[in-house]
Amino acid sequence: MTMTHADESTSEAYVRDRMVEDAAPPSSSVGAIGWMRANLFSSIPNTILTLLGIYIVYLVVPPLIEFTLVNAVWEGEDRTACAQAHGACWPYVEAYFWTFIYGRYPDPERWRVNLTFFLFAIGLVPLLVPQMPFKREGLIYMLAFFPVAALILLTGGDFTYAGFFLPMPEGELRFWIEFLLVAAAVTGGIYLLTREAGGNAKGTALSILAGFGVLAALFFVASIDFGLVEVETPLWGGLLVTLVIAVTGIAASLPIGIALALGRRSNLPIVRLISVIFIEFWRGVPLITVLFMSSVMLPLFLPEGITFDKLLRALIGVALFASAYMAEVVRGGLQAIGKGQYEGAMALGLRYWQMMSKIILPQALTLVIPGIVNTFIGLFKDTTLVLIIGLFDLLGIIQSSYTDPNWASPTQSHTGYLVAALIFWVFCFSMSRYSIYMERRLDTGHKR
Amino acid sequence: MSESTGAAAAVSEPPRLKISDEIAIEMVGVNKWYGDFHVLKDIDLTVKRGERIVICGPSGSGKSTMIRCINRLEEHQRGNIVVDGIELTDDLKRIDEIRREVGMVFQHFNLFPHLTILENCTLAPIWVRKMPKKEAEDIAMHYLERVKIPEQALKYPGQLSGGQQQRVAIARSLCMNPRIMLFDEPTSALDPEMIKEVLDVMVGLAEEGMTMLCVTHEMGFARQVANRVIFMDYGQIIEQNEPELFFDNPQHDRTKLFLSQILH
Numbered sequence: 028m029t030m031t032h033a034d035e036s037t038s039e040a041y042v043r044d045r046m047v048e049d050a051a052p053p054s055s056s057v058g059a060i061g062w063m064r065a066n067l068f069s070s071i072p073n074t075i076l077t078l079l080g081i082y083i084v085y086l087v088v089p090p091l092i093e094f095t096l097v098n099a100v101w102e103g104e105d106r107t108a109c110a111q112a113h114g115a116c117w118p119y120v121e122a123y124f125w126t127f128i129y130g131r132y133p134d135p136e137r138w139r140v141n142l143t144f145f146l147f148a149i150g151l152v153p154l155l156v157p158q159m160p161f162k163r164e165g166l167i168y169m170l171a172f173f174p175v176a177a178l179i180l181l182t183g184g185d186f187t188y189a190g191f192f193l194p195m196p197e198g199e200l201r202f203w204i205e206f207l208l209v210a211a212a213v214t215g216g217i218y219l220l221t222r223e224a225g226g227n228a229k230g231t232a233l234s235i236l237a238g239f240g241v242l243a244a245l246f247f248v249a250s251i252d253f254g255l256v257e258v259e260t261p262l263w264g265g266l267l268v269t270l271v272i273a274v275t276g277i278a279a280s281l282p283i284g285i286a287l288a289l290g291r292r293s294n295l296p297i298v299r300l301i302s303v304i305f306i307e308f309w310r311g312v313p314l315i316t317v318l319f320m321s322s323v324m325l326p327l328f329l330p331e332g333i334t335f336d337k338l339l340r341a342l343i344g345v346a347l348f349a350s351a352y353m354a355e356v357v358r359g360g361l362q363a364i365g366k367g368q369y370e371g372a373m374a375l376g377l378r379y380w381q382m383m384s385k386i387i388l389p390q391a392l393t394l395v396i397p398g399i400v401n402t403f404i405g406l407f408k409d410t411t412l413v414l415i416i417g418l419f420d421l422l423g424i425i426q427s428s429y430t431d432p433n434w435a436s437p438t439q440s441h442t443g444y445l446v447a448a449l450i451f452w453v454f455c456f457s458m459s460r461y462s463i464y465m466e467r468r469l470d471t472g473h474k475r
Numbered sequence: 476m477s478e479s480t481g482a483a484a485a486v487s488e489p490p491r492l493k494i495s496d497e498i499a500i501e502m503v504g505v506n507k508w509y510g511d512f513h514v515l516k517d518i519d520l521t522v523k524r525g526e527r528i529v530i531c532g533p534s535g536s537g538k539s540t541m542i543r544c545i546n547r548l549e550e551h552q553r554g555n556i557v558v559d560g561i562e563l564t565d566d567l568k569r570i571d572e573i574r575r576e577v578g579m580v581f582q583h584f585n586l587f588p589h590l591t592i593l594e595n596c597t598l599a600p601i602w603v604r605k606m607p608k609k610e611a612e613d614i615a616m617h618y619l620e621r622v623k624i625p626e627q628a629l630k631y632p633g634q635l636s637g638g639q640q641q642r643v644a645i646a647r648s649l650c651m652n653p654r655i656m657l658f659d660e661p662t663s664a665l666d667p668e669m670i671k672e673v674l675d676v677m678v679g680l681a682e683e684g685m686t687m688l689c690v691t692h693e694m695g696f697a698r699q700v701a702n703r704v705i706f707m708d709y710g711q712i713i714e715q716n717e718p719e720l721f722f723d724n725p726q727h728d729r730t731k732l733f734l735s736q737i738l739h
Contacts, residue, residue: 375648
């Protein structure tokens, strides 16, 4: 087959050697009119839906603008300014704004919260922006330095440990001896289990031991006196509590969830059984029950005189709860990876953890980014439930401000809820957009 | 027998590299079941170093399963398999050792879609052989040049044609510098015009003396490079012979039937 090009001279007179110029497209298919024809009025049902949409926007938007801007009260010192208002009471928000952020965290110590937020932001940005260097350093900072710094900054550090169960005088010594005993027992138990199952017992035991080492270092650093005033967690509140719970839950649920998902697909029956029981237990109970159990029931089971911080209990409850959901999301991703990928990796001689971390998980997690972020967003909003155990998160603190007679006015609660909705929406929407961005970025075009 | 060998040699001029007496793979009385289904029945096979074996047979005859037992992608339940002097047992260390020495090319390529071509090739040398990244990349580029696609090194597998992907898969295996290569229907998922580019690479490998076991129905390839053609059916090795004798003078009825079906 030979191609005849226009510029090649051909002897055949019937072969056209000059093409007709492209004509401009009709005005109905380009520009604003074209776009509207294609997207809004392409068929009768679409036209009806478009008109309906316009009507709904008309119903919602003007009153909202009227409430927040036109009829809103902008200036004032107390409730008298808003007493007759038909719109939002902004002076109330202004007066309470910092309470919404910090709760009852003492004024002179609020710089510690700000510093924590700042440390978090400078750690997070390099991790989120793919073009930034120092990814590894950023990760170490976020996983090792930041949690310790945040713990000490927010609580004040200088923890004292009394110990739990040994029959000896309370004090640091008892605590550390108990710590060593627990570490030895857990490591030994897991060593024996993995050896029975034919796994790499020595390596597993060593990594468990390393984990206890990190924990010991954490306990030790937290017991150092940095000269900070202690701020007890009942004083924490507002966005601070929301972020503490959400960030801890998010940071803990992803690794625990991945471990559980791998465990549920493991060939080792014990590991699989433990994972299944864990996941099904936590998914089977409502989060409210978990929180109630942690705050009301758990103290009943603990020995006399031992109390765990209420916030810490909520944190653990939320983290484990979210982990179970995360595990199932990740398992969905793992199931989407074909057998060929495992075989390709195995045939090259990769070991289990190499195969999982280099080949399977990167693909599986990319596939389930929407599901992962979905769980994150759900978790972020579920933090509002801690109100029922007496912790004042953002929504809780806004609601509690309604009891202030200084600002009681007809539109106070509307305004407060509007602010709560807006702040939650900003956080959740950012997560959602970031996940879409990451999805696009990690898409290498074609599957398999 | 010597007569016909000579005649065939004159026709196709197969590469006659020396086959050493050293044994690369030995399978003795290997049996495997999927549940009740007896997939492999008393397989006995000895492969010498440098030998190039083509395995054919109808689908479901156990040929893929047999070569997948060699690097433990499938577990055999009875019998012994010794690869490169290492006996295959449940011992993970031995399995790892064998997999390092045995390369495998799959029907569906099994490239890693989230990694570039270059990363696909350097991953195992870096993580399994603990090779420095620079050295692994040099080796990868060397093999990508050999399979004639160095310019694709920074693309992702999804951007390549099937034939190119399969050549990358071969290069990826070669980067581990294996002593034995297993090919599991490497051209079956390819469009006809791409089969030749993959077979050319395989012929090149054969000419260098690589020990190869190849499940394929490319009979031209079998004639050209194989020292031995094995016909399998119902989980057994029915017949094996030099390619000329195998194709021109099959002994077994089932072999004759099979050949008549695939050669038309």
